[in-house]
Amino acid sequence: MTQRPGAPGARASADRLGRLLNLVPYLMARPGISTAEAAAGLGVTQQQLRDDLELLWVCGLPGYGPGDLIDMALDGDRVTITYDAGIDRPLRLTPDEALALVVALRMLAETPGIGPRDAIERALAKIESAAGDQAGAPVAVRLPAGGEKLDRVRAAVERGHALRITYYTAARDETTERVVDPMRVLMVGGRGYLEAWCRSADATRMFRVDRIDAFTELDEPAAPPARAVPQDVSEGVFRPTPDLPLVTLRVGRGGRWITEYYPVEQVSRDGEEWVVTMRVSDLGWAQRLLLSLGADVTVTGPAELVERIRAQAAAALDQYAAPPSAGGRV
Incomplete structure (x- = not known):
């Protein structure tokens, strides 16, 4: 299960990682220190220290065999x-690593709604200072199209007013107007995304x-209203549920990308084809998607979707067979 950023489990994991990174150089500088003294110096309980030491036994360098893992000697209550598997050496970034971090942080700094901007800018300043000329490459970071609208x-949401929006719903291929209460x-x-209470749907929606x-x-x-609860998006906006239609496909080589782009429930091989099952929020959306893939995908279920695709494909072929209207030119 994926932890939400800021959730108690995620915070505890981050705290423990910080302790482990500090623990090895601390112990290296104090060989033979007692666990009681080390726990007091590090501000943890003795049990917490022992748990961290147990984890260190299985930490080390890639390969993770003898000579790769951190090793220690426990003599009674002294460690x-x-x-140290090199963990006491200061981190040295290659030029490519430094530039990758700088670009990623610049992108975060330019993205609205991503955490506290001041913390991002402080981290960026530290890395740029440490990287020196390595961070001075002529790289410009710009938001994708739509950043101004975002x-x-x-800004409208921060002012705390209701909004009247004109919205295109891809699942139904329609544009509607509705009043929403932004969250x-x-x-x-x-x-x-704008998460808001939609007065037309009488429910929380992601736009x-x-x-x-x-x-x-x-x-x-x-x-x-009080029942408008923010959605957990730690695993994405679309959350397949058992009540949604289950679509079964036979996918050729050219259509396999859909298993990486869309959530799927199961993928199995049948000769040169893949058999894919996936939940969809709307059969109309699935119909348009699968027709666009042409011969790379064959739909085997549900029967309603098979019939809808067959009927639309037949109607398209009829258009090619129909003679031109009188006086018209092709």
């Missing part, structure tokens, strides 16, 4: 690190900002 939506703006998978064709800030304040 001595006998092999900024405008975020937050967030980034998921590199895309900006992709790049599909909001237009919006108007209303005079009335945003007032999501």
Whole structure:
């Protein structure tokens, strides 16, 4: 299970990683130190220290065999690190590693709604200072198209007003107008989303900002009801559930990319083809997607989707067979 950023389990893991990184050089500088003295010096309990030492036994360098793992000697209640696996050496970044970190942090700094900007800028300044000329490569980081709209939506949400939006729903291939009570703006998978209470649906909805064709800030304040609970997006916006339609496909080599781009439940091989099952939120969306893939995909279920695709394909072929209208030219 993926931990949400900021969740108690994630925070505990981050705290423990920090302790482990500090523990080896601390013990290296104090060979034979007692566990009681080390625990007091590090500000942890003796049990916590012993648990960390147990974890260190299986930490080390790739290969993870004899001579690769951190090693230590425990003599009663005294501990001595006998092999540090290089963890006591200061981190040295290669030019490529330094540049990759700088670019990633610059992108975060330019992305609306991503954590506290001041913390990102402090980390960026430290890495740029440590990397020196390595971080001075002529690299410009720009947000993808739609960044300005995301900024405008975020500013409107921060003012706390309801919004009237014109929104394109890809699943139904339709554009609707609705009034929403904004809750937050967030980034998921590199895309900006407005999470809001939709008065038309009487439920919480996620709206992709790049599909909001237009919006108007209303005079009335945003007032999501108490039952409007933010969605857990730690594993993505679309969360397949057993009540959604289950689609079964036979996929050729040219269509295998859909198993990486969309959530799928199962993939198995049958000769040169893959048999794929996936949940979809709407059969109309699935129909348009699968027709666009042509001969690379054959739909085997459900029967309703098979019939809809067969009927649409037949209608398209009929258009080619029909003679041109009188006086018309082809």
